[in-house]
Amino acid sequence: KAGVTQTPRYLIKTRGQQVTLSCSPISGHRSVSWYQQTPGQGLQFLFEYFSETQRNKGNFPGRFSGRQFSNSRSEMNVSTLELGDSALYLCASSQTGTAYEAFFGQGTRLTVV
């Protein structure tokens, strides 16, 4: 079974631009979550989607948005990029169920210059 696939692996963008990151979950998993990882703040929850609906949202500005498609693939978008948005963005997929084991992709390393 293929794991969680995130594309692209690396991105360099300029301040003020926008960026879209993609996540393909494990086959059969309908829940997709996004996290931002930085050296200073650690791992912070962005949002979670299930069946194309956002169920949870973290404490991030409105510049961060996401969506999920009918095939469970998800994208997140960051508009008007700031230097502080430089981070590793991780996507996780989960089956529904009580344990909610979340399996992570390799991440997308975003650098804003």
Add this chain to the structure above:
Amino acid sequence: GEDVEQSLFLSVREGDSSVINCTYTDSSSTYLYWYKQEPGAGLQLLTYIFSNMDMKQDQRLTVLLNKKDKHLSLRIADTQTGDSAIYFCAERQAGSYQLTFGKGTKLSVIP
């Protein structure tokens, strides 16, 4: 609010046991997880424990949970150089699909 705390560094000799500790504050946490992150990689789920359990063992890994003290530990038996990584403790509240992570413990294994 919830908070998860871990010590930042741990150094052990190859072949010894490693014990990584974690404390959490949210008493409504239902599941607690341990993840491993190697350089340049994503997070690998190692194991998890349900809050009504005290202990869970999975090969070289043993998780101990003290609900009264809100203390979680991960013991790695016979630690190998391949175990060198950052280990994250995470909790999930009842009814939520959000994981709250600690800052991570960097485990260094000395050959």
